[in-house]
Amino acid sequence: MSSTPWLRRDGTPRLEYGADYNPDQWPREVWDDDVRRMREAGVTIVSLAIFSWARIEPADGSFDFGWLDEAMDLLHANGILVDLATATASPPPWLTLAHPEILPVDKQGNTIWPGGRQHWRPTSPVFRTYALRLVRAIASRYQDHPALTAWHVNNELGCHNVFDYSDDAARAFRAWLQDRYKTIDALNDAWATAFWSQRYTAWDEILPPRQAATHPNPGQQLDFKRFSSDALKDYLIAEREVLRSFTPDVPVTTNFMVMGESKNMDYADWAAEVDFVSNDHYRQPGPRSADELSFSANLVGNIAGGRPWFLMEHSTSAVNWQPINLAKRPGELERDSLLHVAHGADAVCFFQWRQSRGGAEKYHSSMLPHAGADSALFRSVVALGDRLKELAPVAGSPRTPARVAIVFDWQSWWASELDSHPTNRLRYRREAFDWYVALMDQGFRADVVPLSTDLSAYDVVIAPVLYVVPASLSTRLSAYVAGGGHLVTTYFSGIVDERDQVWLGGYPGALRDLLGIRIEEFAPLPDNERAHLDNGLTGTMWTDRIDVTDPAVEVLASYKSGDVAGRPAVTRRAVGNGSAAYVSTRLGPEGLGVILTDLAERAGLTPDLPADLRGRVELAQRGDFRFLINRTDDPVDISALSPSAPTLAARGVAVISA
Template identity: 80%
Template sequence: MSSPRWLRRAGAPRLEFGADYNPDQWPRAVWDSDVRHMREAGVTIVSLAIFSWAKLEPAPGEYDFAWLDDAMDLLHANGISVDLATATASPPPWLTAAHPEILPVDRLGHIIWPGGRQQWRPTSPIFREHALRLVEAMATRYASHPALVAWHVSNELGCHNVYDYSDDAARAFREWLRDRYVTLDELNDAWGTAFWAQRYTAWDEVIPPRLAATHPNPGQQLDFKRFSSDALKDYLRAERAVLRSLTPEVPVTTNFMVMGETKGMDYADWATEVDFVSNDHYRLPGPQSLDELSFSANLTGNLAGGQPWFLMEHSTSAVNWQPVNKAKKAGELARDSLTHVAHGADAVCFFQWRQSKAGAEKYHSAMLPHAGADSDLFRSVAALGAQLASLADLAGTPRTRARAAIVFDWTSWWASELDSHPTDRLRYRQEALDWYTAFLNLGVRVDVVPPSAPLEEYDVLIAPILHVVPAELAKRLDAYVTAGGHLVTTYFSGIVDERDHVWLGGYPGALRDLLGIRIEEFAPLLDDETATLSNGTTGSLWTDRIDLADESVEVLAAYETGELAGHAAVTRRPVGDGSAAYVSTRLGPDGLAPVLGTLLERAGVGSELPSDLRGRVELAQRGDFRFVLNRTDEPIDITELGAAEPTLAARGVAVIRA
């Protein structure tokens, strides 16, 4: 990706700092207090009008912009830029009442009624007509406003409406399939409809994978996931087209949700549709919470091609939507924020500025909490603002590429977790995260990249559960290894092509010859089953009965228990100066560490950290700036890294300039 268009504004580069701002939730008298406290905190930007459609257009075609004019002018007068939302995220009640046919339908045929948010079909022509009319009105009115630095299309597209099974969706799905396959014969071949007498003889017979008597067709399911991501992308393009026609100089973005198990949108495919990548991220509880934060920030930075990106939302403290919503500990607000900056974010923003007093998110933390400015939380916010201001010369600096990468593929994520598979316990993202944690524990920097990235620039590639391997990708990986690269892949990889058709001849299919192994049958494990390996680690979830098909293949670890005792569990095939390795079971972060350590050593890739800091801190780099992030709740001596302060506080971050 070439350098993206960043925010439209004058002045020296800086790291932006701010939040979603919802002045329409508050009396006008509160606004002056808001901007005064924003200036105290060092706020430079806000995202405005995200959920304001009902206030902006109280009746069809009747607009009330006076309040928004006032807010825009007030913010500009106080030196605060505006990332202006198109306000189309949630339609007003008058629209859903007049046109209930815009409401989404779930796979059971139930209508998703108003009362929450995003109650609209991505493929609804009626919704699009009304939404684009609002976008045009807003772009026309604010095109030359000096506060406007970027357009914010909708909000978290697909968060609640990615899968719609309505008649509108069915019609759009058929058109998408016509474009993809051209003929019914090609569609029938792709979906394997000879099975269970599913052959289609007319396009009108094709429907989304609604509730069926038994397992829906897997090809139909996979293509519906692709279509659903594309339908939202097409909607993004429609809003973008209006904005670019009226305000061509103002960059356009929309906030992704690279976090947790949010997987319906193929963000690797979306990244080129925006002028700069934006992301929302919220910490999830659990032992890998901090690692997942870093993983998501890392992936977002690489979706942006290593260029600066915009952290549009995260939380200052507790959220409101988990079963138990715990406040953040001292230092976590800054550490979370700076982890994103370490991986390329040039903007740090929160949901939201002022904590709501009513509504579904009134217990969600904010920059200005219910307790007001006289609070530890607000003081922490202001301290972060000052710290970001001190790092202004970091702005625009790209991420520094690591020597190793984890390949993250949305299509494999979707396909590997379909039903009617050897196990329904497999979790694609969890396996990728486990490898990432193993890298962190070894103190080795690693990138998280989509398959479209320049893979040949890495010395080591980890491709966990790379389930879908089209012929072209198989050729790229073969060429990578032949040229001296070191590939590591895992169980259930290389199994199918892009149509979800099995590569015949034995597993791991498209990667079988490259790995030098052959597997006749899968051997998934029951919940209470494990497998002990000769290197002292323990596998779960999956095993494979591996036959060595090439005499050069090394067995790095074998199974010691169960029916597979004596058979290879981890293999490595040297190929010239390169290699191709296979891990046949889920080892978890602790079990992966020794395996990964061996493979990295063979590839000549090591840690840039002193041995006593490995696993205790994360090291990330942007140009001449090294970020050292304390992963522990204890202070750490980092004298050896040349930091200005020798002691890194618990949950602290040091930024070391070369």
């Protein structure tokens, strides 16, 4: 098995372990204690200089690398690799004072001022000139340093500045549109500008979707989302090319943010632009917090194409930016870390190494907390380092594909949640996550995959809220079903093409013939209404007035209440050895579990876990290693799968041979 792609040493398998390191926040005498404690904890790698532009370049064109030289040398002397950042994430005060035109502008026309971070326009030519000058200076300085193992472009691109409505953005947006549509007539057709007298006669008339009197053009909104993701990707490529010109053999990455509702960057599209995928993940509060972590890590692993990836940031305990910031409970630090490893991470890193004394993130947990090394948290950090050393043989192992895939599509995420829709309660990611939880509850492994994935390898493909379906995708899904695959999709799927224009003739539009159903009008539900099904399930948020149009369609459940009473709620159309099923209401994980049991049986699919572990244990697999993750707060008997270690501790993780 190949070694971790960013490890430039002897190739021995190793799970990297570390954190963001910010020595410039501390006096020099603290650094020696830092590296001593790092070695005690088993740290092998740190990300360095992420927010150090003002320290590296304290004045225009004047560089101070002395402190960074010393930090790099110290880390190398202690056997610690460096993922060196380009330091461009936040421009220094002297730059924004001299060039306020690099500052982003919000949709109301307000300038986003310095004082926080990421106060720069992705499309600003002035910002790019200064930023790439800095990248060249850093790359030239450290291209041959023995500690350098990877380059870290910027930081969390788009976390705070993805949507910029400035004049720079307007010019870049027009250029992007010209490249996409070629002619103004093609754009007018795509955006349906005959509506509300919006027809354009020249490219210069087009603006970003700034604050409007009422609902901005949906085609304009969707294309601005696409453009904004592409603008950041273009900036990533610009830094990457500078780095490769100095160090063609040093891998380049940047930290994605596949987690929660961070939806504005199409990471599946970005993945090809980095040498290895990295991700930051922070758990959200709630009863299924760890399951959301699993969902995100699973998606990252498939964005990475099943290859190992780098967990660049997560937290040892509490964060600082939630309304109420709760410390992690015993076992959660290790469980959260190993969940990422289970889904393909070959590096486990935190923000940050030493907890800050001041600044906005001083109450964000770290590997070395305010309480110091004599603390339960640091002892847990050391214990995790020891566990990762034991699991070193896992490094380099690819994710083992499941038999079920959940399709995740950024285009449908963006477009399905635009305004002026049948309901504003729809949440694309929530529906996909519900299916993931339902599969885990029923004992199935599943892959969360980008739409570009080859689906033919999967027995069952679930495509929830697949709102955007170009003709080519409709053909592709039909071929999948005709080839014996089992497709499951949901309400508000197949509705529009890539221009966000409705497929005419009745819903679900592009999937209507494949599913063998027709819907004339949507039937969303008010918040206080429920839809009762004849199989005992209850739906919320959405229903459909379904008519069956193909005699091959079997009605698996019908509505028995409301305006849709007597109409189908869940359908399945057999196509040779394949099938296409439709679920027309939001059922939540529990209700979906009932549907899944039926659909899986019809597809000849059996659970991956024995009955007594379903709902309590998650199973993930990498090569020859199976990860059993306790989803509960109680010990679980896993003797059926692991006779030598029959008990899985509360919130524990066991790794056994496949």
